[in-house]
Amino acid sequence: MKKDMRYLCYPFMRESASTVDFEIRTDSLTTRIGEALALTEDVAAVQRDLQILQPMAYHLNGSVRGKLAIRDEDLIELSNMYDYYVNCTRDKIDHFVLPQGTQGACVLHGCRSEAKKSVRALHKVSIEREIPEILFDYANLLANVFFTMAVYVNQHHGVEEIPFVSKSYPTKKTKKKEVAN
Numbered sequence: 001m002k003k004d005m006r007y008l009c010y011p012f013m014r015e016s017a018s019t020v021d022f023e024i025r026t027d028s029l030t031t032r033i034g035e036a037l038a039l040t041e042d043v044a045a046v047q048r049d050l051q052i053l054q055p056m057a058y059h060l061n062g063s064v065r066g067k068l069a070i071r072d073e074d075l076i077e078l079s080n081m082y083d084y085y086v087n088c089t090r091d092k093i094d095h096f097v098l099p100q101g102t103q104g105a106c107v108l109h110g111c112r113s114e115a116k117k118s119v120r121a122l123h124k125v126s127i128e129r130e131i132p133e134i135l136f137d138y139a140n141l142l143a144n145v146f147f148t149m150a151v152y153v154n155q156h157h158g159v160e161e162i163p164f165v166s167k168s169y170p171t172k173k174t175k176k177k178e179v180a181n
Helices: 019-039 044-065 072-092 103-128 133-156 172-180
Strands: none
Touching: 019 044, 019 103, 044 072, 044 103, 044 133, 072 133, 103 133
């Protein structure tokens, strides 16, 4: 008897390989990017870039099990996005900040977190099989782009970033204060 497909949300769900976990993570990332698109309609640069990044997250997803779909040009395009947002937010991203602000910025911080989880899941896959380095570069840079986008969206709306100073790890600023005292 043929399996009724309504009882199957993803054909590889019962595989033991870490590839499935990576694919689920990047699917979650793609969904969060869609949410960010809905919440940043008034920020043209972010809308333009998220419309590019959403399908790229699915290309990242398929590049492990299927044909490599992330190319050097894609990495360059992502790097250019990063440079744009860094240049616009340079004075606000030289330290850790709390993931807060507008709803759009908060969802972009969620995208950053999902991208980091995707990098970690990709690492788990790399223990089981060889993974092209460009996928790690793309996924890591993607997380950093989402961080700078979140700060950019807050800046666009006049929301100040709240610095986070760790009690666990010294930073450049806390080291300078200790030397001055």
